[in-house]
Amino acid sequence: MHIVADNLTITNPAVADAIDRSDPEPIRDLVRRCERAGAGMIDINPGPLSKNPKEKMTFLVETVLRTTQLPLLLDTSNPKALEAGLTACGGNAVINGFSLEPDKLEFILPLARTFDTRIIGYLLYPNSNVPIEGAERLNVALELFTRFQEAGLDRDRLIIDPVIPPLIWQNGHIQAMDVIKVIRTLPDLLGYPVQTIAGISNLTSGPGDKTRKPVFEQSYTAMLAEAGLTMALVNVFHTGTVAAIRACTTLMSDEIFSWAETASTRDGKR
């Protein structure tokens, strides 16, 4: 299970300020700390970038590329920002992402073909609502896969995000357990080893017991790993969660087990 840092996000005031001032140093410092903390990929999430989307995304991508060799995810709903970001990295990033929402199908999905990149597809209804039941999620996955193939893309370019619900939603924990089953079912449903990603910080977002949140996040992450999740989008400064991902990666590896850490288990690679 690959570890993707969700830390480079506009919701972090230091990041918002650095983007606003086009100051690379706070971005570079954060990316370095993410890499040291175990990130195997960096998600760049500047929000919708309503002002100067091209300049801001180009600045961000170039800043991160000057700082790390780690693969990137470009995480914005703004197609202009996405296109500029993809141009800045020569198409060497994962697009995060599209869904059945008409704007996303029309303006985001085609960028994956133009730049020949992988793209994340969210299991959301066309009105952007989250499906409640596991069976609804699977129906959405089938429709998403159809639209993805109609866009002329190879199936290996698709990474499905089943959308982890916060526990504080109504029946949030029941939906969260449904998501586990969806991840386990997708390869059978679509007929190939489909890649998956999940934003694990969602589970415990919002108000809650800060002392209990880490154990919920870590336990749920282990369940996701066993279900076959390919990429975990996490706050890499949650050291317990990163340690859990590494342990799961070791448990699920075909390599010979040793209590000594190896480079591959450290990086959360399989």
Added chain:
Amino acid sequence: MHIVADNLTITNPAVADAIDRSDPEPIRDLVRRCERAGAGMIDINPGPLSKNPKEKMTFLVETVLRTTQLPLLLDTSNPKALEAGLTACGGNAVINGFSLEPDKLEFILPLARTFDTRIIGYLLYPNSNVPIEGAERLNVALELFTRFQEAGLDRDRLIIDPVIPPLIWQNGHIQAMDVIKVIRTLPDLLGYPVQTIAGISNLTSGPGDKTRKPVFEQSYTAMLAEAGLTMALVNVFHTGTVAAIRACTTLMSDEIFSWAETASTRDGKR
């Protein structure tokens, strides 16, 4: 997932000494601490008790019964000790346990009928070896279930232990992941919601990295929970593992989620 304390064991020198001297106080102190730490059941494991099996087991069971209301498991391979222990508690305990080993089938399994108790069945070959592959474990489960039913016992009295291998065994981690699948498969294989138990301390037993063992134990426990394990036999002083079990129990509960702990989630009940 019920939390069963594995702490009252002959391998703890204080317990061995207390049994040797028939001194109830160290036993009572340990049981009280297990209950405070979150135990929902107590496994009494005095070893084979080659000397004075009846007296020693009677002493142990009476001592524990004077200390706690928690349900008991009687964990010895000595049929005389088991019979004495079951007599001392009026048959109000789980027998831990039998297997396809001829002595166990002949002398242990019938006690479950005599005392009308639940009994744990280990997935072991008749020669007491552990099956290596998941498919072998399932074959042993079918044979065990047949022998169990031939003994005239109701299927609700059976609790299957798939035997967690230590990670330091050859391919131990691969076998450990097979065990997860076995637990998930057993209800389909046997055609009813079969109860299961697993000794979680086994996973990290032996030499190893003490700083990494807890995260392996906790991550693996979450995987077992998601697979549907009924009872977790654990060292209840491993606070991280007990916290993980409680979090998993809450995630898998049908009750309304709240960040405030409830009595049922504290006890690891479903």
